[in-house]
Amino acid sequence: MTQRKPIATGSDWNFETLEAYERAIAKLAEEYRLETYPNQIEVITSEQMMDAYASVGMPIGYHHWSFGKQFLSVEQAYRRGQMGLAYELVINSDPCIAYLMEENSLMMQVLVIAHACYGHNSFFKGNYLFRAWTDASAIVDYLVFARKYIAQCEERHGVEAVEQLLDACHALQNYGVDRYKRPSSISAEEEARRQEDREAYLQTQVNRLWSTIPLAVSELAREPLHDHENDPLGLHRHGRYPSEPQENLLYFLEKNAPLLEPWQREIVRIVRKLAQYFYPQRQTQVMNEGWATFWHYTLMNRLYDDGQIDEGIMLEFLQSHTSVVSQPGFDNPYFNGINPYALGFAMFSDIKRICQAPTSEDREWFPDIAGSDWLETLHFAMQNFKDESFIQQFLSPTVIRNLKLFSLVDDDRDDSLQIEAIHDDRGYRRIREALSVQYALSAREPNIQVWEADIRGDRSLTLRHVQDRRRPLGQSLFPVMRYLHQLWGFPIKLESMEGGDVVRRYQWPIPEPARESA
């Protein structure tokens, strides 16, 4: 072993040592072909960390009580010592902003630099979802624009009016995302420039839609379903509007809600744009954390092997790393679902193992990657998948065995629960399938789309919920429908579909006679 010449020892840090370690890590990262945005590493206090937490890490945000609530709960938990503040927070922006807390020890700071500034950062830059759906260079500018715009609205229209609108939009923000269409990038400058034109333009669009003078039939009717018996004059032969179901509820409301003021449409748009920005993060928890954890582990070990950190720091690191990737069993009092750090780290580590030392089982399961170049394969996995497909593709029998995963079926038609699969030959594929579905956003969130806006009749808006494995909607449905009603301004109807049939209907406001029959 080479003579150790650590850059620093002990637990105190200063900016010179941090910079030295940062350079050392950067050099190693280059060796591993980790491509990153420039790092902007900010040293902050724990109070500032709580602020950052409350705003989902965004350096600036508009004001809303829900962020205050978030702040209070973080503060309470921190004060009572229930929760250590996460040692890192990193923002998908260019430059990539990462926070170091001043209370952290030297080891922690080095670990965070490796984890956030090279792990997460390279993930943000490399993963296809982030590349396609977010524009790292524009987000901070856009936040500035959003904050300014909303503050202006508060001045002009009152804090309460804006708050109520934001409440309604927040309730729908998970449905403010284009899932299949790549959004155009956002830039604050452009936003500000175009914003006024847009106000005027949007309003004319809406006016056109709702104008009482009928449009040429061809403009709206794609499939003129004509019932000659009951409608000989063809009054109802216009097709449905919208002609295709719309998955992006906020987008639909922004463009079509009849009564919203231009500024209200703009705020709907802001919430929608920010939801869009966070959309990839919600789909890559396991991968993102696993990737960052894998790299902090690898980089720290390299630093140790190269003699740049001493045994004291290394031991402290191992202790911390072990607790990060621990996975309590389902019957453990500390169990709180699957730990994305643990699962992701186990999977990336296992991919490396499969590449370097494949067993016959691995050759059978992963013929393409067994024995291949591990770094190449790891980068490929990081770049081209999201949690759902990553698990589907790479969850190996080894990882299933190590974590002792099992899948359980809870069917309301069955009076007992059933173990569907365990970590054995018969179970691997089924567990992999079930876990992959568990991480699919489409299965986690009810599938609800705009079905029809009755623009010729009572102006009601009909949504359709396609049930997934007979799972109904939860009680929170009614408050959300109330918000929808606030935005749309006319009755909201919701139909739950199962296999093409409507199994349940909801309406808001609840109609008087329906109350009796229901």
Place this chain on the structure above:
Amino acid sequence: MSYFIDRRPNARNKSAVNRQRFLQRYRSHIKRAVEESVNRRSITDMERGERVSIPTKDISEPSFQHGPGGRRTVVNPGNKEFAEGDRLRRPGGGGGGGGSGDGQASGQGEGMDEFVFSLSREEFLDFVFDGLELPHLERKQLRVLEETRPVRAGISKEGVPARINIVRSMREAQARRIGMRGPLKRALREAQEALVAEERKDPVLRNPARIDELKSEIARLEKRIGSIPFLDTYDLRYNHLTHQPMPSNQAVMFCIMDVSGSMTQAHKDIGKRFFLLLYLFLERNYEKVELVFVRHHTVAKEVDEEEFFYSRETGGTIVSSALTLVDEIIEARYAPEQWNLYVAQASDGDNWDDDSSTCLERLDESLMRKLQYFTYVEITPHAHQALWEAYDTVRAAYPERFAMQQIVQAEDIYPVFRELFRQRAQS
């Protein structure tokens, strides 16, 4: 490429606005919690924050979610004894335990029933005093000549050296120098040019007298330019201060308590709470609040706080003795033009028969003219006596500045206090 930024000196309270928005939104919940805690807590530790809890369902942010029912498959780690096809009993109601296997429970709310957070001391007191207003919070105006405060009032030509405004002085000096040198320099330049022209002439044509004349002119001008002072006394400018009369922002609170035999320690404790509430309240509205404790039985005496609340006396009761003493103290130490005067009196309502009319006289003729506000609480479950009636007359005469209430037990204090100081708009 990386760079470090030290953000620690930056503002800390980035979330302050959002926090306030939250408190504003859940005002009614928080107020209820604060009121309960005021009733529960000893008044002496009002000076700290409070933990408030709000039912989670009241502050949830709804979104579309799956409800219970249907078929769901959950993958969990840590299998020990299960084998494929095993059947398990469904854990009863609510599925709180890990056995329910709902790995996403944490993500879907349903976690804790109460949202708990802490109010800071300031926020707590804001809620305690929410909706209350100090009666007649007119600041006492204009102490004659006495309390003034120096205020910057522009620039003057006279002043003491300590207030020299260097920038303005130098600017003046420069302007003066430029102004004074200008004509001299022009004359100098002309003379020099004339001299050069003269000297260039053919020796035959030169006029030696003219040359001498020009030379002496040049010397004279140079001397004059040299003698212009860099800084002259009339360049000096001073920061000008004027004395502005300051509205009085100080208050005295007189606590008057009956300590005769009929007042028990329980009575006194109730009185104490009332005084402390008033004190806290005044403290928030004035920069400086002084306390004067006057206790009385048949004679009144000014005492310190400890003695006021805890020493025992016996004997009869003459309330007017205390009022007289307060009046004397005001005369001697707290001129009404300079101080905002408040009197809070607690008693069980006993008074010596003939004395109540004296009290009425004393208040009506002297005290009420000086006071900002007089509050009287009667701590008794019994019917009112002569003193209450006498005070009632005063209340009729000074409805704006006199308040009285009956208190039976400790829990009443807070509502009574609120009643006494309710915002004027409502009355």
